[in-house]
Amino acid sequence: MPNQENRLPMKSEEAIKVINLTKKFKDLTAVNNISFTVKKGEIFGFLGPNGAGKSTTLSMLATLLEPTQGTALVNGFSIRKDRDSVRRSIGMVFQDPTLDEELTAYENMDFHGRLYNVPATVRKKKILELLKLVELNERKDSLVKTFSGGMRRRLEIARGLLHEPKVLFLDEPTLGLDPQTRNKLWEYIKRLNTEKGLTIILTTHYMDEADKLSDRIAIIDNGKMIILDTPENLKNMIGGEIITVETPNGDKLESLMKNCKWCKSGKRHDGSFTLTVDHADKKIPELVQIANKNKIKINSIVIHKPSLEDVFLHFTGKTIREQEAGAIENLRQGRRMHGRMRRR
């Protein structure tokens, strides 16, 4: 759609401009008419459950998938008309591993450098520099098949930076990694952003990851972009505080609190009940009284500020379920053991 692109020129501070992007797989709409812009130098988070359409969106932005409708400009280049320029200007770290395990870390980097025409004179120096940055310089001559999950991820990030892209895409960068390794990776990602001024677009279904890293977050569910704002603003939209009551009689408490006037919302979960209220400290005595009067056992009460989890719940009406994380992690390992499976 050349006319549309000409009518919507990119501003100089924009790294990416997405215009009505849509992807359909037969009758499934994986990405449904989304539009947004990413500013230069920002970390932009794509938050959504498994199957929301995050990877599909990144694949289109990286020109690996043709959009069904709409388009996008990446670093000023059209993803439909100027694929090679787009490809040269981005770094991509896919959700699933894409290393050659039979090659060493250095050889994987070298392969990439050659494909992107990084001149031989600087290639070696930059590879060593980047391997040092992700603390793999001492393992540079080891075969990748001897690497842990975290090391592989770090290598993929270093590789994605070798041709000096202006924008780095990270698809679920810490999927399946242990907490310590995740923390470490977050540090690298932050540092790349602050020290190199790199624009980073990351997708995740981990709330804490989106919250900690992103300057702005787009929440995406069922292919649709629900809302886009800074983590702070998103949390302030909910307002008030959240009381979580741990109780075996959640349903009884829920029906009692149905017509409570000072509750903004209430919801029962497995073994607990949450209420969104203003001035939670003043409301707790009343809540306890109601519970006592009705012989409802309370194990604990916690007050907390709204988290992204609450934001997600508020806008989509459901939580990002924990088991999804487990499902993808199994898939990620399963793929390597039992051959190909479609990402779901």
Add this chain to the structure above:
Amino acid sequence: MSSATYTIWLRNLKRYIRSKSRIFGSLGQPLFFLVVLGFGLSSLNIPGATGGYLKFIIPGIIAMTVLFTSIFSGIQIIWDKQFGFLKETLVAPISRLSIMLGQTFGGATTALIQGLLIMILAFVIGGIFPSAMGLIIALVFMVLIGLAFTSLGIAIASKMEDMQGFQLIMNFVIFPIFLLSGALFPLTDAPKALKIITYFDPMTYGVEGMRYGILGSSSINPLICFLVLGGFAALMILIGSILFKKIKV
């Protein structure tokens, strides 16, 4: 050769050289064929197999090694698909054609090396010393077989989701191509029906061409062999690149 093509060729070679067990392991089968069939049937006087049956099948066994190695090299793209590495190549700012050619040249090179290894062994076992010109002719045919069947492997891999169909392809494509090529029997005295089928097998022209180079005589004119096999290789490269262009990851 573009630098992308060279890079992919280089990766193929590195992986090949590193897989010592594969190099030596896949020498086993052709050696087995050579020794068991060559010596086992040497007492039979097979008409058309002048110079003894062992010598007669040597070109065919070398051709077989090149055939199997190259098909397998092409099909390896499925592993790259499964292990994800293919994405890294596909998202780079290079054309699909340059990737496909890199893979084809890489597969043909490893098949050629593998063929040379068995050739040396076979020459020692059979006591053959072909002329330099004959050797060059044999090498040309080995290169053509390598290019054609790596491309065929890539074409198959572009259409296959996983390795599950591999056994099927092995049994219904690769073995027939080999067995019907006249690698193990002389075409001159084959029954008519079999002979006709054989002429439709592109591998026949590879085997006959190599026979001419190594043994100095063949039942099909070597120039015709060259033209047919060369044309087939070009066709396979074309089909392989068209199918590879549509590959989905």
